[in-house]
Amino acid sequence: MKAGRLNALARLDKGPVRLVHDNRASRIYLALVAAAAVFVAVDTLFVRHDDASFAGVWLFALAAPTVFLFFAGGSLMGESFASSSAFGYVALIASVLIQAAAIGAFVRLLLRDRTGPVRTPREA
Numbered sequence: 001m002k003a004g005r006l007n008a009l010a011r012l013d014k015g016p017v018r019l020v021h022d023n024r025a026s027r028i029y030l031a032l033v034a035a036a037a038v039f040v041a042v043d044t045l046f047v048r049h050d051d052a053s054f055a056g057v058w059l060f061a062l063a064a065p066t067v068f069l070f071f072a073g074g075s076l077m078g079e080s081f082a083s084s085s086a087f088g089y090v091a092l093i094a095s096v097l098i099q100a101a102a103i104g105a106f107v108r109l110l111l112r113d114r115t116g117p118v119r120t121p122r123e124a
Contacts, residue, residue, distance in 0.1 A: 026104040033062050033096050059092060066095035 036058040043055035060067055070091035 023104050023107045025107045026100045029062075029100055029103055030096070033059070036062055063092055063095040063099065066098050067091055070095055 040055045040059055043053055047053070074087055074091065
């Protein structure tokens, strides 16, 4: 039973999960998101503000296109559901992973075209 689970995990690493972490562009994006998350955590926990801090805006700017789609879908399910902090964290993490996979797919598409055979146009 253990070998079957390990084989399933090995196959999962060769599939869509590989797009998230298997190229430099996705890693750079995930490093930027991690750095912004550390900045937000330090600002929230250790810096005292008289007014609200806008440190969290950096995370939403890095996850911008998809996180707002998650919030729009969540507001269709109910305002109390979309305004919960648990939904916000899940939407933020899911949108960052989706965008990292999209960056990985785009890089793979670019590299596949570049490493393919040289094509010459046919003469008419």
